[in-house]
Amino acid sequence: MENKKLIELAFEAREAAYAPYSNFAVGAALLTADGKVYKGCNIESASYSPTNCGERTAMFKAVSEGERDFSAIAVVGGFLDREKIDFAWPCGVCRQVLMEFCDPKTFRVIVAKSVDDYEEYLLEELLPKGFSPRNMEKLI
Ligand code: THU
DSSP, X not given: OOHHHHHHHHHHHHTTOBOTTTOEEEEEEEEETTSOEEEEEOBOOTTSTTXXXXXXXXXXXXXHTTOOOEEEEEEEEEETTOSOOOOOOOOHHHHHHHHHHSOTTXXXXXXXXXXXXXXXXXXXXXXXXXXXXXGGTOOO
C-alpha cells in the first residue's frame, strides 16, 4: 500500500479520537504484512492515566485479532481547535509496544502533516538500542 493511502486512513482514524481533556486528536493506520489495515485513535480518560494512544489502539486491535506480522504505521495528530498540524511523534511507550511486534530493521513509521507532507523512519531509528523480544531470546 502506498504511504499516501495509509496516511489518508490515519486521518480517517483521527476522526474517532476521544480527547476531551487534551483536545489533541491522534489517528494511526497500521499495515500488516499481508496488506490489511487496522485503524486506531487516542482514547482518553477522566482519570488521565488510563489514556491509550492512537498507535497502541491500532496495535492492540490488530494483535487481538491474531495479527503478528506488520510492515508500517502512519500517525497523524494535532489539536482539534487548530487547523495546522505538526508531526505527531509516537511516544516512548508506543515505540516500545511497536518494538514488541515489529522488526525494528524493516518496520516503517510514517509521521504526517498531510498526505503530501510526511517523514518516514525505520523503527530502529526511533528506538535505537531498544529492548525487544529478541533480548528475551523469544521470537514472536
Ligand atoms: N497521544 C497519542 O495518541 N499518541 C502518541 O504517540 C502521543 C500522544 C495522545 C495521548 C493523549 O490523548 C494526547 O495525545 C495528548 O498527549
